[in-house]
Structure formats: structure tokens, C-alpha cells
Amino acid sequence: MTATGVQTRPVITGIGIVAPNGMSTDDYWSAVLRGDSGIRRITRFDPSSYPAAIAGEIPEYDPAGLLPNRLLPQTDRMTRLALIAAQEALRDADADPAEMPPFACGVVTSASAGGFEFGQKELQALWSQGGKFVSAYQSFAWFYPVNTGQISIRHGMRGPGSAIVAEGAGGLDAIAKARRHLRAGTSLMVTGGVDGSLSPWSWLCILRSGRISTSSDPHSAFVPFDRRARGAVVGEGGALFVMEDPDRAAERGAAHRYGEVLGYGTTFDPRPGTGRPPGLRRAVELALAEARTEPSDIDVVFADAAGSPELDLVEAETIASVFGPRGVPVTATKTLTGRLLAGGAPLDVATALLSMRDGVIPATVHVDSPAYEDLLDLVRDVPREQRVSTALVLARGEGGYNSALVVRKAT
Amino acid sequence: MPWAGETPAEGDKVEGTPEGRRVVITGIGVVAPGGIGRKQYWELLTAGRTATRTISLFDASPFRSRVAAECDFDPLAAGLSRRQIRQWDRTTQFAVVAGREALEDSGILGQTAPYRTGVMMGTACGSTMSLDSEYALVSDEGKSWQVDEFHGSPYLYDYFVPSSMAAELAWIVEAEGPVGVVSTGCTSGVDVLGHSADLIREGQADVILTGASDAAISPITVACFDAIKATTARNDAPETASRPFDRTRNGFVLGEGCAVFVLEELEHARLRDAHIYAEVSGHASRCNAYSMTGLNDQGLEMADAITAALDMARFDPAVIDYVNAHGSATKQNDRHETDALKRSLGSHAYDIPVSSIKSMIGHSLGAVGALETAACAMALEHAVVPPTANLTEPDPDCDLDYVPLTAREHKVDAILSVASGFGGFQSALVLNKPERRAV
Numbered sequence: 001m002t003a004t005g006v007q008t009r010p011v012i013t014g015i016g017i018v019a020p021n022g023m024s025t026d027d028y029w030s031a032v033l034r035g036d037s038g039i040r041r042i043t044r045f046d047p048s049s050y051p052a053a054i055a056g057e058i059p060e061y062d063p064a065g066l067l068p069n070r071l072l073p074q075t076d077r078m079t080r081l082a083l084i085a086a087q088e089a090l091r092d093a094d095a096d097p098a099e100m101p102p103f104a105c106g107v108v109t110s111a112s113a114g115g116f117e118f119g120q121k122e123l124q125a126l127w128s129q130g131g132k133f134v135s136a137y138q139s140f141a142w143f144y145p146v147n148t149g150q151i152s153i154r155h156g157m158r159g160p161g162s163a164i165v166a167e168g169a170g171g172l173d174a175i176a177k178a179r180r181h182l183r184a185g186t187s188l189m190v191t192g193g194v195d196g197s198l199s200p201w202s203w204l205c206i207l208r209s210g211r212i213s214t215s216s217d218p219h220s221a222f223v224p225f226d227r228r229a230r231g232a233v234v235g236e237g238g239a240l241f242v243m244e245d246p247d248r249a250a251e252r253g254a255a256h257r258y259g260e261v262l263g264y265g266t267t268f269d270p271r272p273g274t275g276r277p278p279g280l281r282r283a284v285e286l287a288l289a290e291a292r293t294e295p296s297d298i299d300v301v302f303a304d305a306a307g308s309p310e311l312d313l314v315e316a317e318t319i320a321s322v323f324g325p326r327g328v329p330v331t332a333t334k335t336l337t338g339r340l341l342a343g344g345a346p347l348d349v350a351t352a353l354l355s356m357r358d359g360v361i362p363a364t365v366h367v368d369s370p371a372y373e374d375l376l377d378l379v380r381d382v383p384r385e386q387r388v389s390t391a392l393v394l395a396r397g398e399g400g401y402n403s404a405l406v407v408r409k410a411t
Numbered sequence: 412m413p414w415a416g417e418t419p420a421e422g423d424k425v426e427g428t429p430e431g432r433r434v435v436i437t438g439i440g441v442v443a444p445g446g447i448g449r450k451q452y453w454e455l456l457t458a459g460r461t462a463t464r465t466i467s468l469f470d471a472s473p474f475r476s477r478v479a480a481e482c483d484f485d486p487l488a489a490g491l492s493r494r495q496i497r498q499w500d501r502t503t504q505f506a507v508v509a510g511r512e513a514l515e516d517s518g519i520l521g522q523t524a525p526y527r528t529g530v531m532m533g534t535a536c537g538s539t540m541s542l543d544s545e546y547a548l549v550s551d552e553g554k555s556w557q558v559d560e561f562h563g564s565p566y567l568y569d570y571f572v573p574s575s576m577a578a579e580l581a582w583i584v585e586a587e588g589p590v591g592v593v594s595t596g597c598t599s600g601v602d603v604l605g606h607s608a609d610l611i612r613e614g615q616a617d618v619i620l621t622g623a624s625d626a627a628i629s630p631i632t633v634a635c636f637d638a639i640k641a642t643t644a645r646n647d648a649p650e651t652a653s654r655p656f657d658r659t660r661n662g663f664v665l666g667e668g669c670a671v672f673v674l675e676e677l678e679h680a681r682l683r684d685a686h687i688y689a690e691v692s693g694h695a696s697r698c699n700a701y702s703m704t705g706l707n708d709q710g711l712e713m714a715d716a717i718t719a720a721l722d723m724a725r726f727d728p729a730v731i732d733y734v735n736a737h738g739s740a741t742k743q744n745d746r747h748e749t750d751a752l753k754r755s756l757g758s759h760a761y762d763i764p765v766s767s768i769k770s771m772i773g774h775s776l777g778a779v780g781a782l783e784t785a786a787c788a789m790a791l792e793h794a795v796v797p798p799t800a801n802l803t804e805p806d807p808d809c810d811l812d813y814v815p816l817t818a819r820e821h822k823v824d825a826i827l828s829v830a831s832g833f834g835g836f837q838s839a840l841v842l843n844k845p846e847r848r849a850v
Contacts (some may be wrong), residue, residue, distance in 0.1 A: 020573040050560050074703070103697060103715050111594065113571045114537075120556075123631060128553030131474050139636040140703040140833045143535065144594035149834030152698035158712055161698035161836055162602055164594035167542035167574045173591055180609060200558045204549060207560065208535035234742070266615070268590040270525065271582040279587055282526065397418065399578030401590060 010182040013254040014093025014242030016085035020056035039218045046294035056338030064326020074137040076115025082147035082194035082292035095244035098118040098156030103347040108178040108194030111144040116202035167397025171345035176264040196236025212222040224305035227369040232307040238343020239350035257410035258353040263291025269400030280402045286322030287404035299388045302348040305332035322373035331379040332364040345395035352391035356409040434608040437685040438517025438673030440509035446478035456797040457818040466781035476642035478649040480666035488748030500538035503625035529588035529616040530581045533603030533623030535777030537573030543629040588616040597832025600780025603787035605694025622671035623781035655738035655767035658804040663739040666773025670781035678758030688788040693724030710751030711835035717755035720839035728756040735828040738767020766814040770800035
């Protein structure tokens with residue numbers, strides 16, 4: 001906060017993306033515009049003995065050149081992906097925290113369940129061989145803030161560090177927390193989330209959520225807002241950002257100014273049976289109020305798109321009630337990646353920023369029988385070219401979490 | 412002026428301005444080794460008794476370190492139903508029991524609007540205990556990498572995501588405001604309080620049920636600390652095994668437990684005549700950017716976190732009259748922390764009591780920062796500082812006043828509590844009597 005009490009508006013100056021359909025911002029964005037999906041049959045383990053077998057799995061990649069060898073034995077797949085995204089974001093921003101004042105840069109990431117594949121290997125070692133076979137890295141390699149810690153170490157970031165867990169909504173909460181640190185005086189934050197650690201053990205836990213589509217067809221398994229909606233497909237990846245105090249960014253001549261985080265709201269659903277309304281609408285209203293933005297100023301909504309009929313209906317009704325029936329273009333590019341747990345909402349924020357940069361709303365795919373045509377103007381199958389200045393990103397998490405974020409093209 | 416989270420809904424009047432909003436603790440609930448409930452907890456601490464024992468929660472005989480501070484916790488006696496006990500991991504059970512005590516203590520139920528109420532919990536290990544035992548079940552004790560989908564608890568997803576713990580508390584307190592989990596390993600309990608206080612100051616909520624819970628005394632946890640020799644192997648003398656700042660200390664004693672607070676905007680608390688334990692006036696965290704498990708020599712990051720937390724509270728170091736130390740009883744920590752206190756507080760560090768209650772309740776990872784905050788709040792209340800138990804042979808490199816062995820009557824108005832943990836996180840929290848701070 002400045003001396004006058006006016007809230008500064010931190011600006012996003014760098015983007016890093018790892019997604020099932022693209023391992024960099026450019027690759028992801030062109031895949032999204034082409035409509036290339038990353039949803040496929042799982043290859044990291046044999047899924048045939050489980051009721052669901054497809055996911056937005058990130059294909060095998062060569063970590064050489066992307067990560068130092070010494071980090072490989074101590075990192076889960078999720079953390080390696082996070083380190084790749086963080087490096088891309090910092091390069092994109094042309095920022096080197098190690099050259100900035102000692103405590104000027106911090107990290108806040110979102111997490112859902114930690115490095116579960118790593119954790120399974122160590123549980124396997126423990127139970128099959130005994131405690132002496134558990135890795136010296138287990139104590140931190142699986143834990144929820146591991147990405148924050150490893151990013152801070154790799155890039156010499158000694159300011160505030162934290163991780164937020166709110167299932168699928170936590171990515172927006174992390175961005176809001178990073179913004180708070182910038183307003184309190186930190187110059188630069190890396191924030192967002194990269195998630196996904198597919199292994200038989202995490203898969204079993206995810207299946208028990210009861211929200212996973214059991215379809216084996218990658219084109220119809222995850223069809224939010226469709227009459228055939230039958231559950232979600234999960235995936236790996238996410239996005240990390242460099243977000244800066246606007247004055248500091250200007251001083252160092254930041255190359256990009258993708259956008260500003262203008263408003264944020266977070267709510268929790270009431271306990272079922274209370275007769276009280278779900279919290280998503282209020283999260284939207286809080287975000288719009290903080291942004292001092294009218295619904296009519298929003299050019300596109302990136303939907304949470306749960307993919308189950310009840311949750312889709314709540315979201316469709318929420319959007320229609322705030323913006324009017326078919327009052328705003330809505331898209332769900334996560335139909336190309338699956339729901340990336342704590343990484344999904346940050347990836348949607350990244351997609352929104354790229355949408356603003358290029359003046360195009362990317363499309364929702366695979367939705368052939370839209371269920372809420374009277375409520376939603378869903379951008380389907382082909383991107384819609386139009387000017388995008390302000391976007392609303394919605395995210396929900398299992399249990400009742402709702403968050404909403406308004407981003408605006410930087411001026 | 413409007414601010415983030417302002418909502419005119421439900422006709423709930425928002426007091427103060429974001430600049431002027433202050434945050435206080437009005438309720439405390441505790442599940443700790445040595446006793447359930449804040450009163451038993453305070454008795455243990457002020458008696459200087461230790462709750463460290465040989466591990467009884469599972470057969471720890473194959474492990475290097477076989478000592479822990481376990482909670483003597485009977486979930487049925489603590490008021491949980493059989494269904495809840497079956498469904499919830501021990502971490503969530505602790506959180507619900509401590510949460511209920513805090514709510515009752517504060518008298519807040521029915522006096523806060525759902526939209527203005529939140530829940531923020533800290534944890535380092537989430538449902539590790541359930542995940543560990545469930546893994547043995549679904550993998551046929553590690554024989555099968557392809558875990559069996561026909562076995563295992565129906566609640567596996569709740570164990571998978573620690574956000575399930577905050578969701579359970581949200582239903583109890585009817586919170587429809589900000590809800591979530593803050594996880595920063597062993598600084599979680601301090602960082603979650605800082606985060607919750609920020610949310611209230613900012614105007615996102617007037618009341619937040621907040622704290623931290625960990626219950627990870629299970630084979631995988633013991634094995635992973637064995638692997639790096641972070642825990643003590645003083646198995647023949649479990650009662651005196653946690654020895655912060657003592658020359659003979661050789662690692663921490665794993666603990667478990669939970670503390671939950673009702674955190675409330677000051678005017679909101681005053682309007683309803685609530686009992687106020689303490690103000691939460693400052694918090695900061697730093698990454699050491701050095702190592703996921705190790706500490707660098709000088710304690711620069713912890714010192715900067717302390718200075719930043721004092722700045723936020725607008726306190727001079729000289730205002731602090733007690734330091735609740737991280738004091739984990741690893742040689743590296745105890746020296747690092749002592750250096751950081753001298754660096755940030757200057758010569759004042761020598762003039763005030765500094766104690767580690769981990770000597771009595773062990774190190775409950777993410778939860779311990781909340782348990783320490785509960786101890787600090789009660790130290791303000793009772794003008795008594797809990798001791799560092801087992802400190803009989805001071806480490807010559809640790810030369811502050813660590814309050815050895817016995818509690819001390821000492822008028823306390825402002826407290827610094829510090830935390831340090833894996834990931835490189837270093838955090839500081841400032842608590843004070845509200846009247847101590849003229850704003």
C-alpha cells in the first residue's frame with residue numbers, strides 16, 4: 001500500500017506454462033488455438049485395472065537442459081515441471097532474482113496433494129523393504145510447499161514463501177496472496193501453481209473423489225456444460241507467473257506487461273441442507289467489486305467447468321445471473337488439458353492473459369450437445385477473434401471452495 | 412474507502428478501516444501431548460513436565476528414533492461420533508476437537524455472519540497417518556505397485572487433499588468466507604496465523620477460525636527423519652530426550668497436536684464484549700534459498716523475518732519481553748536461531764527470557780507454531796513464561812537466557828515467536844496485549 005492508501009496494482013510480467021498439450025507458453029498457446037488436446041490414455045502406469053484410464057498426462061520429456069541433474073533424485077515429477085515453468089516465467093520477464101536485493105523476491109504456489117508419485121515410491125520402499133530404504137529426500141520431496149522451496153532455492157529468492165491448498169481453487173488464492181506481498185513491499189513474486197503427480201496411488205485417491213469420468217474416449221470423457229457430462233478428467237501441469245510491483249517493473253524496464261490482477265473474491269459453500277445458496281456467485285461479485293468493474297466490462301469468462309451436471313448447472317446459473325443469459329462469452333480451454341488440480345486455475349489465468357495479448361478467445365472443445373444454450377454463450381470448437389481487455393477466471397475446489405479473479409490487460 | 416472483500420450483504424456492518432483494523436485472539440482450543448484442552452496444556456507447560464515417551468502408536472522397534480510426544484487422545488471421549496472417527500484422519504479429529512473448544516471459549520457461534528467468517532488451517536503432513544496405513548492395505552504391504560482399487564478407505568480423497576480439514580471446520584463454524592490451508596512445513600502454524608490476520612485486516616472477514624494440526628507419528632514419518640538423522644535416538648531416556656539449547660542435544664523429538672484460535676477483528680470482539688487474549692500484530696516469512704533441509708550459518712533470513720514482523724507491528728525490539736523460540740534441539744537450529752535473535756534484537760536479546768516448549772511437547776511439525784502461539788497467549792494472560800525443560804548443560808554457543816527447567820513469573824506485554832523449517836522457511840510472529848500497542 002502506498003502512502004496515500006491507494007492500492008497498487010501489481011502487474012504480471014512473465015508467464016511459464018507446462019501443460020499436457022504444450023511444454024512452454026508458445027507451444028501450449030498454439031496447441032490451444034489449434035484445438036489440440038492433451039487428454040489421452042495414461043502411459044506412466046498401466047491403468048487397465050482401474051475404472052478410468054485417461055488423463056491430461058504430460059508426455060515424457062528430456063529434462064537435460066531444463067533441469068540440473070542433481071535435482072532429479074530429490075524431486076517429484078510435479079516439482080520438476082514447476083521448476084521448468086518458473087524458469088520460463090523468469091526468463092520471459094527477463095528477471096534474475098539473485099541479482100536483486102536480498103529479500104526483494106518471494107514465492108507463493110498452490111498445491112493440492114504434494115509429490116505423490118515420489119511418496120508412493122517411498123511408501124513402497126518402507127512397506128516392502130523397511131524404514132532404512134526410505135529416501136533421505138522423502139521428508140520434503142512430497143510435501144505441499146516443495147515447489148515453493150525448490151523455486152526459491154534455484155533462483156535465490158529470499159523474500160516471503162508459502163503454499164496455499166484449496167484443491168482446485170487454491171491457484172487463485174495463491175495469486176491473491178502474492179499480490180498482498182507485493183502491496184506490502186516485496187518487489188517481485190513468482191506465483192501460480194503446477195500440479196500433477198500421476199501414479200497408481202494418486203490415481204486410486206483421485207478416483208475415490210467420485211468425480212472422475214469413466215469414459216475411455218478422450219473426445220467425450222470430459223464435456224462440461226454438455227448434456228453428456230459425466231465427470232472430470234484430471235491432468236498434470238499448470239502455470240507460474242512473475243508478478244511485480246508496477247513501479248519496480250517499470251524501473252527495471254520489464255519487457256512484457258501482460259496484465260494486472262484487478263479483483264479477487266473467495267467464498268465457501270454452505271453446508272448442504274441449509275437452504276443457503278452456493279458461494280460461487282458471491283465470489284464473482286466480490287472480485288468484480290474489488291475490480292470496480294461492471295459485469296458489462298468483462299469480455300470473457302474462463303469457467304471452472306467441473307464436468308458434472310450438478311456443478312455445471314450451478315456455474316451456468318451463476319454466470320447467467322451475473323451477466324444475464326448469454327451475456328458474456330464463456331470458454332473452458334481445460335477441455336484440452338483436463339482439470340489440473342491446483343495448477344488448473346493458474347493455467348486459465350495464463351490463457352486469459354494470452355487471450356488479451358492476441359485478441360482471441362480460445363475455444364472449448366468436444367462439447368457437441370450443449371446443455372445450457374439458453375444461459376451460456378459458450379465459445380465452442382473454433383476460437384473467436386475479438387478484443388479482450390478484461391477477463392474473469394473462476395475456480396472451484398472439492399469440498400466447497402470458490403474463487404474468482406479479474407485480470408485486465410495492462411495499459 | 413472500499414477494500415478487498417467488502418460485502419454489504421446480510422446487513423453486516425463492517426467496523427473500522429482496512430488501515431485501522433486490528434486482529435485479536437478471542438478463543439483457544441488445544442489438543443496436545445500431555446493433555447486435551449488449553450488448561451491441561453498450560454499446567455503441563457508451567458510445571459515444566461515433559462510429555463515425550465516411547466512411541467506407542469505403532470511398533471517402532473525397527474527404527475532408529477523411537478521417541479515421540481503423543482497425545483493421549485480418545486476421540487469418543489472427546490466428543491466425536493463413530494462415523495467421524497472412521498471418516499477423519501487423526502489430524503482432522505484433532506482440529507475439530509480443538510476447534511470446538513476455541514469456539515466455545517470465544518462464545519462466537521451465532522454472533523458472526525457466515526459471509527464474514529472464514530477458516531484457515533495449517534498443516535505440514537495432512538493425513539499422512541491414514542495415507543501410510545492405507546497404502547499398506549492397498550499395496551498388500553508394498554508387494555504391489557499397482558494398488559488394488561477394491562481395497563482402501565472410501566475417504567481416500569479426503570486424505571489426499573488436506574483442504575478437506577478446513578472444509579470440515581467450515582461446516583462447523585458455518586463459514587462462507589475465505590477458507591483454505593496454508594502449508595509451509597514446520598512454519599505452517601505461524602504462517603497460517605499471519606495469513607489469517609492479513610485477511611481480517613484487509614477486510615475479507617471479521618472472524619477466522621484458524622490454527623494448525625499435525626498427527627504424523629507413523630512409520631513413514633519416523634523413517635524419513637531417521638534417514639537424515641534429524642530426530643534424536645535417545646531412546647533409553649524418552650522423558651528427557653528433547654533438549655533444546657543443551658550441549659548434549661542430538662535432534663528433535665517428533666510430536667503431534669493441534670491448536671485452533673478464534674481470530675477476530677478488534678472492534679468486532681469489543682462490541683460483543685469478548686475476552687481478548689492477545690493481538691496478532693506482526694508476521695513475516697522468508698525463504699533461505701539455501702537448502703530444503705539445512706540452515707546457512709548466519710541466520711540472516713530469520714533475522715530479517717523478525718525485523719519485518721516487528722516493523723509490521725510498529726515495535727522496537729526493546730518492546731519485546733519474551734521470545735518463544737523454535738528451539739527444535741538440533742545443533743544447527745539452536746545456534747542459527749540464537750544468532751538470528753542477536754542479529755535482529757541486538758543486545759536486548761540477552762535481557763529477555765527465550766524458551767522452547769518443544770522440550771516438553773516435542774516438535775509437532777506444522778502444528779507446533781500454533782501450539783506455541785497458544786502458549787504465548789496464555790503467557791500474556793498469566794504473566795508466566797514457560798521453561799525450557801531438560802536444559803542442564805547449556806551449549807556454550809547458545810548464551811541467551813533460555814529459562815532452564817522451571818517456569819518464571821514475568822510480566823509479558825509483547826512476544827516474539829519464531830519458526831524455522833524444511834523448504835528453507837523462516838518465520839516470525841508478534842503477539843501483544845492490545846493496550847500495549849497505541850495505533
